[in-house]
Amino acid sequence: MGELLHSQEYQSFRSSVSQRKIVVDREGINTWTVYDAGPRTVRCPLICLPPASGKADVFFKQILSLASKGYRVISIDYPVMWTMKDWLEGFNKLLDQLQLDKIHIFGASLGGFLAQKFAEHTHKSPRVHSLVLCNTFVDSTVFDQTSSAPTFWMMPALFLKKMVMGNFDKGLMPGDIADSVDFMVDQLDSLSQQQLASRLTLNCMSCYVEPQKLQDILVTLMDVMDENALSDHVKDEMYKCYPDAKRATLKNGGNFPYLSRGDEVNLFLQVHLRQFNDTRYSAMEASKDNVAPKFDDDSES
Secondary structure, eight states: OOOOTTTHHHHHHHHSSSEEEEEETTTOOOOEEEEEESSOSSSEEEEEEEETOOOOOGGGGHHHHHTTTBEEEEEEEOOOOSSSSHHHHHHHHHHHHHSSOEEEEEETTHHHHHHHHHHTTTSSSSOOEEEEESSSSBBGGGGTTTTTTGGGGGSSHHHHHHHHHTTOOOOSOHHHHHHHHHHHHHHHHOOOOHHHHHHHHHHHHSSSSGGGGTTSEEEEEEEESOSSSSOOOHHHHHHHTTTOOEEEEEEETTHHHHHTTTHHHHHHHHHHHHTTTTTTTBOOTTTTTOOOOOOOOHHHH
């Protein structure tokens, strides 16, 4: 139990990557937590957005691996925000604070949904150059919690945590997938009632993506073939919305492949980001001569 939490890799991340708190509003209410690794000269980094149950450090494997290869990777932890409008405007201000005009986003579950909504929100003055969407969705009504979402703010933390854990992998599973679930259970336990309730509100309120506004954005869809919280119908809807997207399919990995299959996810991210090398939208420091391995457009691992 807790293999990832007590691993040398995670301890190295906690000791080597500094955590920043950034306030973007005048009232000082909304504080974003940021892990920023890699060369600060890179102006179009990879931004990682976590699921509702996790914090910014769920991407520690991606941060350590990609930063060591010259990429700038920024992982974000959300403040308590109750409406999509507030989140989108807050995230826009955060990018201003970080002095970033354009970004690539790797979003998982809720993080992937927020990434799409932000790309849609800024489509007239684009700030998102590309997306990697992992185990995510385009319509929040798939969770059948639309009518309950407005009441999450007053529900006990224990009730909300049980609701989230109902979607976690169950039964016998490979050890590395079990370790990823244990790590996320610990992450879930560390969230306050307000943090979790606000994330679930964003996750379940009636809202959908308008993919026609994302047509000029390069997209990679990353998902797993084994059991996870999203149905085949939800995956099919993603494929329909992004017919030209590249596919990054893992044979297994559960709900949290960035933890359970970190090496494979990191390779797929490098493949996605490689196409921007030697351009103004490169997420890698220009002086680095690291070349990602070449995969076919429809890759499987």
